[in-house]
Ligand SMILES: [Fe+2]
């Protein structure tokens with residue numbers, strides 16, 4: 001998947017509440033991607049480099065996404081006794097840890113954090129949403145979702 005891409009119905013799991021949240025992650029990817037595609041000069045805003053500010057916003061959105069979205073998936077895992085709960089939750093934990101380390105890098109002044117965040121999110125989309133999340137669909141459908 002190229003980093004700036006259009007949402008495609010093939011990405012849907014067919015469970016609306018979950019697809020809507022996945023679309024939010026997709027929007028984060030596109031927001032960051034469109035900024036990085038422009039030639040961003042280090043203009044400052046409130047004493048911070050603009051790109052850093054946008055990256056910080058994306059990291060905040062990722063934290064919120066992690067709380068809301070992982071909570072939703074994990075609640076269903078518990079409710080439906082999903083067999084891959086543990087390994088799936090471990091993946092979610094990696095996402096949270098990554099946000100933490102990206103924040104640290106940003107604070108240290110690492111200039112590649114925006115690119116790193118974008119590549120992490122794009123890979124997450126392909127490896128997690130299109131792979132791990134797909135695996136629970138059958139179980140969720142069986143339970144009426
Ligand atoms: Fe998900």
Ligand SMILES: [Fe+2]
Pocket residue numbers: 073088092128132133
């Ligand atoms: Fe997930």
